[in-house]
Amino acid sequence: MIMKKRRLLFTILSISLLTVMAGAAIAPALGVISRHFDGQSPLLIQLIVSLPALFIILTNLVFPLLCRWMKTRTLALAGLSLYVLAGAGAFFVDNIWVLLCFRALMGVSVGMIMPLSTGLLAYYFPPEEQAGLMGLSAAMNQMGGVVATFLAGLLASVSWNYAFLVYLLGLIAALLVALFLPNERLAGRGGVSLTLLKRFHPSVVGMFLVMVLFFIYPTHFALTASDSLSEMGVTLVMVGLDVVAFLVGLVFGFLMKRFASQMKYAAPLGFLAGYLCLAVGNSLVWLLLGSALIGIANGIGVPYLNTIGSVKAGKEAATTVMPLLSAALYLGQFLSPLIVSPTAGMLHISPYLVGAGIAVVYLAQAFMTRKQQMLPQG
Numbered sequence: 001m002i003m004k005k006r007r008l009l010f011t012i013l014s015i016s017l018l019t020v021m022a023g024a025a026i027a028p029a030l031g032v033i034s035r036h037f038d039g040q041s042p043l044l045i046q047l048i049v050s051l052p053a054l055f056i057i058l059t060n061l062v063f064p065l066l067c068r069w070m071k072t073r074t075l076a077l078a079g080l081s082l083y084v085l086a087g088a089g090a091f092f093v094d095n096i097w098v099l100l101c102f103r104a105l106m107g108v109s110v111g112m113i114m115p116l117s118t119g120l121l122a123y124y125f126p127p128e129e130q131a132g133l134m135g136l137s138a139a140m141n142q143m144g145g146v147v148a149t150f151l152a153g154l155l156a157s158v159s160w161n162y163a164f165l166v167y168l169l170g171l172i173a174a175l176l177v178a179l180f181l182p183n184e185r186l187a188g189r190g191g192v193s194l195t196l197l198k199r200f201h202p203s204v205v206g207m208f209l210v211m212v213l214f215f216i217y218p219t220h221f222a223l224t225a226s227d228s229l230s231e232m233g234v235t236l237v238m239v240g241l242d243v244v245a246f247l248v249g250l251v252f253g254f255l256m257k258r259f260a261s262q263m264k265y266a267a268p269l270g271f272l273a274g275y276l277c278l279a280v281g282n283s284l285v286w287l288l289l290g291s292a293l294i295g296i297a298n299g300i301g302v303p304y305l306n307t308i309g310s311v312k313a314g315k316e317a318a319t320t321v322m323p324l325l326s327a328a329l330y331l332g333q334f335l336s337p338l339i340v341s342p343t344a345g346m347l348h349i350s351p352y353l354v355g356a357g358i359a360v361v362y363l364a365q366a367f368m369t370r371k372q373q374m375l376p377q378g
Contacts (some may be wrong), residue, residue: 011180013171016116016137017144020108023049029156029234031161036160039098046219046337051100053334059111060327064319073183074311079112080174087167092099115324116135119318122310129197135252138303145242153235186318200321202369203309203348204328209362210301211332213271216355217294219337228282239293248299263304268363270297
């Protein structure tokens with residue numbers, strides 16, 4: 001029984017490894033891709049990273065309906081199959097618009113598996129384990145970012161389109177799902193509604209702000225740091241951010257139990273300090289310190305909001321709050337460059353200073369909407 005539970009946990013976490021790769025894995029290759037598509041709008045190039053988020057959101061909105069049509073293993077395998085085909089399929093195209101179509105299909109695939117990567121933890125495991133499991137899920141998500149970012153950077157050094165072969169990693173998760181994930185129908189009332197949004201709005205709005213903030217980094221860092229670092233240097237620093245977030249995720253359960261009332265401020269303060277460091281200059285010290293602080297903020301922010309939502313929703317989390325949180329997460333990713341770049345241009349300031357301003361808004365939101373969080377104790 002214990003071994004079966006461990007295999008199930010490992011299978012669910014293997015899905016978590018993949019979800020961050022929808023956009024962020026390609027970020028280190030943006031410079032190479034931009035040079036290949038010379039003359040295209042910089043915003044169009046940034047959409048290669050952020051466009052999947054829009055289609056993840058649309059898929060999340062119908063996710064409860066998909067759960068009524070398909071059982072968990074069937075749904076996961078369908079999503080993972082599309083993930084591999086749409087992700088690695090971009091290797092074969094050389095037209096920016098066709099490439100963006102493949103990126104849209106990538107978004108649909110992640111929209112099918114993202115709520116499962118967290119919702120199944122709430123479905124199969126008790127509330128007192130949620131903080132530790134959500135931290136572990138976030139850690140695996142970041143580990144996927146580490147592996148994918150590093151591999152994509154190496155592959156992009158061969159040719160821009162080789163970076164998309166990183167999505168073949170989805171085959172590993174598909175095998176584990178086929179072998180170990182039960183094929184049952186998720187319980188719960190399900191359905192995205194204003195009532196649900198009202199109930200979970202502190203976590204949903206918080207997740208949106210976390211992703212608006214975090215995605216300033218992958219959509220700008222490779223471009224702004226290229227004057228100070230080589231392409232491999234940029235890749236290594238971005239991988240380092242994911243390593244920091246991974247380590248924070250591993251200890252998140254302990255931090256949440258020990259400092260529950262203070263954790264609501266950790267992410268906004270981390271983002272604020274991190275973007276102020278990046279705004280100071282392009283010296284290696286500021287780049288490393290800013291990246292580390294942003295990694296800490298992201299490593300705390302995502303599992304914190306997932307934990308609070310899953311404990312509040314219980315076993316129905318997969319069909320209620322998790323699609324909402326996933327939609328908010330990717331809405332933030334999609335809108336981030338559309339909000340930050342024009343604002344920075346209009347005000348003639350660094351996008352990192354815009355990030356610092358948004359972090360202040362997030363800090364105020366956390367202060368106004370969060371009471372002390374008391375989690376069930378094991």
